[in-house]
Amino acid sequence: MRVTQAPIIQYLMEKNPHLFVRDGNCLLWQGSFPDNRPQYWDSDLKRNFRLHKLVWQQIHGSVPAGHFVHPKCGDPRCLSIAHLHLITTRERNINAHRNRRTPWKLKISKTRAVLPADVVRSIMHDDRSTSEIALEKGTNRDTVRKIKNGTAYRHITNFFVNL
Numbered sequence: 001m002r003v004t005q006a007p008i009i010q011y012l013m014e015k016n017p018h019l020f021v022r023d024g025n026c027l028l029w030q031g032s033f034p035d036n037r038p039q040y041w042d043s044d045l046k047r048n049f050r051l052h053k054l055v056w057q058q059i060h061g062s063v064p065a066g067h068f069v070h071p072k073c074g075d076p077r078c079l080s081i082a083h084l085h086l087i088t089t090r091e092r093n094i095n096a097h098r099n100r101r102t103p104w105k106l107k108i109s110k111t112r113a114v115l116p117a118d119v120v121r122s123i124m125h126d127d128r129s130t131s132e133i134a135l136e137k138g139t140n141r142d143t144v145r146k147i148k149n150g151t152a153y154r155h156i157t158n159f160f161v162n163l
């Protein structure tokens with residue numbers, strides 16, 4: 001089923017297609033994202049637009065007082081019309097609290113707190129790029145770099161250096 005698109009989204013998609021990524025039924029904004037809200041700076045009008053609100057206005061009309069436009073799929077970058085609905089200020093505050101533990105955040109931060117010694121050792125001897133290693137070992141590039149130059153996990157890396 002094809003849902004009519006808001007004029008602002010049509011306009012931005014034509015002008016700058018890489019600002020959007022489709023993920024299933026979600027249309028994920030890749031542009032400016034202050035406070036977890038998609039925002040678009042219009043250089044001609046010299047002002048910012050909150051895209052959730054603007055999309056809602058163009059499709060459904062104005063947002064009633066005390067309400068916010070919210071993607072019910074849970075991804076704050078989503079601008080899919082089918083996923084946007086209105087919530088009250090109170091619901092938004094509850095959501096903001098919950099969002100600290102939402103799955104989409106967990107998906108982003110897969111980083112392990114402490115790497116096991118055998119993983120640190122395998123990173124030391126891994127010749128692939130830092131990003132490849134970080135992805136596979138469940139850590140970040142910075143940690144991989146620090147292990148390789150001996151500034152992180154010294155208790156493990158030094159042991160091998162001193163052998």
Ligand SMILES: [Zn+2]
Pocket residue numbers: 025026027071073074075078079080083
């Ligand atoms: Zn969505």
